[in-house]
């Protein structure tokens with residue numbers, strides 16, 4: 182399905198990279214919300230986030246104040262002129278948030294993973310014109326993410342953006358949620374005019390990872406950043422380890438190097454021509470390799486040989502892996518390439534033998 186999108190067009194927000202959204206994980210009290218919002222506004226942040234309804238992994242955690250916190254968001258709007266955004270997970274949340282004048286809605290990762298819930302939200306949004314940000318589902322399923330975007334777009338919401346917040350994994354050695362950058366990159370390739378906002382807080386899960394993740398998101402050409410910021414991070418009721426003060430956030434944002442996505446200089450054009458030429462050569466060589474493979478297929482058929490000879494296969498993988506190291510290429514990457522080539526060669530030989 183082709184998405185019908187319009188630019189986010191956020192009043193009072195300059196149209197430049199990165200679009201910054203910041204605020205605490207949760208709205209904990211009117212004082213915490215106002216204190217954080219005033220500090221962020223002073224530093225030039227234009228969009229304030231705070232979770233009013235919090236999906237928690239286990240019962241017993243702070244699940245947000247709910248509708249009680251909505252007037253605090255209203256006060257932020259009135260006293261700072263910032264736009265405000267919160268997470269919605271049910272039709273009731275949507276109604277309450279719209280009623281309270283929330284400017285932008287976001288759909289959380291646990292909700293994006295559930296098509297029934299996304300559809301319920303989409304239905305509640307029919308006839309409403311509000312920007313909606315859709316986080317990736319907790320699992321690395323691009324189709325599910327696209328499906329959520331399609332459902333909301335199908336309800337008539339044209340001002341859409343995606344939030345990349347990483348993917349749940351048992352391995353939490355470095356990241357709380359694995360970035361798997363190839364997914365947002367593929368999303369962007371498939372839906373080129375969809376803005377992509379990176380959430381370094383939930384990817385990293387740690388304060389010290391916020392700066393490098395923001396830089397990486399910018400280097401990959403992402404459009405915005407949504408960062409958890411709290412006036413007193415250590416005492417936060419949720420996600421304390423990953424929140425930074427508004428001043429630290431300001432420091433991080435000021436240190437970012439923003440490179441232009443569109444490179445039109447002479448040299449990049451010339452270099453890209455070289456890449457295209459090399460890719461052509463790779464294709465020619467691959468075609469040549471497949472021709473030889475097919476010949477071997479005929480030979481194997483005539484001599485009643487099996488297609489896959491594991492010792493030969495291991496030898497190819499080991500030899501090219503070792504060669505990769507010498508050429509300064511990751512052996513794991515080269516192994517993957519040769520596995521894919523081998524798979525196609527086997528498929529072609531199977532076809533010959535069964536003819």
Ligand code: PEP
Pocket residue numbers: 206207232236288289290291316346383
């Ligand atoms: C959040 O933004 O605070 C949140 C709950 O994030 P996610 O849905 O990405 O877990």
Ligand code: MN
Pocket residue numbers: 206207409419420
């Ligand atoms: Mn959070």
